Amino acid sequence: MELLTFEWRRARSIRTTWITSLFVILGALFFAFLGTVSVVDEDGTALRLPATDLIKTAVVDNPIAMVLIASLGAMAFGHEYRYGTIRLTLTAFPRRPAVFFAKFAMTVVIALVVSAIAVVASYALLLALGAGEPGGLTWAQVALQVAVFAVTYALLAFSLTVITRNHPLGIIGPLLLYLLELTLVGFLGERLQWLPKALPLTAMQTWFAGGAGLRPVAVWAAWIVGLLIVGFVLLRRRDA
């Protein structure tokens, strides 16, 4: 229990946690607002896009939101390695698996809470701005998609940070991975038709767009779990 308390105090005692969380929420509000006023028809009249689609775009499905959510995931280990405090942490808690799972749990909770607040806030804004009715998905389904995406994307950044022990790379790594995937699919997608289905972020985008059932989620989850396992093993085996 003290390890979770320690992790909570570690996270809450630096401004970056609060500022990044605030930016995720403000960013969601900004992009939700932008989505309601920026899309117009031929007459210049604002189109009433489905609010559920707008929320997905506003909270997680844009590069800025992706970087901010990755920041929430990367800071669990990123600050520890960057400033050497990992040695204090592992001296106080010599069981490394416990440290890993406490940080994992704290990352999940923070990403979940922040994305939930962002969804609720942008939902309220969209209602106030008179956005369109929900599209093909219900509010609950969209909220679940956004939460799953935010948490797992944060965990992607979390695992990349443990693996590389590099905080900035943990933040931008997932976005670079996404760009790499887009490039690969662009060049090889037609020849290797299985490729888009096997790449993590492309698979996640497919699920996010509401296609191919749960298979893309399974692909995405397999990548995340795989990277988490690599990070876990490296944390155990490497010098602090």
Next chain:
Amino acid sequence: MIVTASNLHKVYGNTVAVDDLSFQVVPGQVTGFLGPNGSGKSTSLRLMLGLDHGRGTTLWGGKPLHLHRHAPAVVGAHLDAKFFHPNRTARAHLQMMAAASRTTSKRVDEVISLMGLESVAKKRPKGFSLGMGQRLGLATAILAEPQVLLLDEPANGLDPQSIHWLRDYLKYYASQGRTVFVSSHLLSEMEIMADHVVVIAKGRLLADESISDFVNRSTTNDVLVRSPHIQALVAALAGEIPGVQPRPEPPDGLSVSGLTTDQIGDIAFRHGVPLYELTKRTASLEQAFLEMTQAGQEYEMGRVR
């Protein structure tokens, strides 16, 4: 709590940083950990704490650290004066570590006061001097009042008053039946502070003994004799103790190694040589250390002539 390090061994590439190092640190005294730069002190400390992986084991009261239910009560470590998040205030840092060590806010306040950190408690360490960073590191180490204190160069950057305070505090801490293990290159301080030394060079153990035994092994221990008849004294010593090689110390002195003041006084008396002075000179820890580690020096230092 007895700390037993056995066969610690660490290799970086082709370099053996710590080579089959074994020693024991016992409670009730301050044990100094000495060695030239690059001799493997810091690596040894990290191996002991399980931060670095290598061969060998360290038992803390008979158990590896990770098998203790509450590690902060076993060992408080201070390894570097910069291991803080630069934007987390000193007090928040200690509050965070208090969660790890199951200590209260009251104890945090006590430690802040004890370390003289009141004026910077709400400040961020990014602006701290080296000395202030050392104080915060020490505050972190003693927060849970652990059975063992393990400190790596804690006096670096401290002003003379703080070093004096640190020396007294560590001696007091050890006097409470706790174990204190301190690495330092400030040998004059260590001579006053430590009761026992573990000396390493090139990762190998050179000495594990009391300070007095360590110093007494030095060949620079000698006796200074002053006499108005120095040649007669040299002849008397050579006549009675074959092989003794006194060295002249102008204007009227001799440095004699390998004999006690009693022996020299008796010889002088038997030969009717008057003596003006008969002084046992003991090597300093620094002299003994330099002598012992000369062979193990990783980097030859230019001699001051």
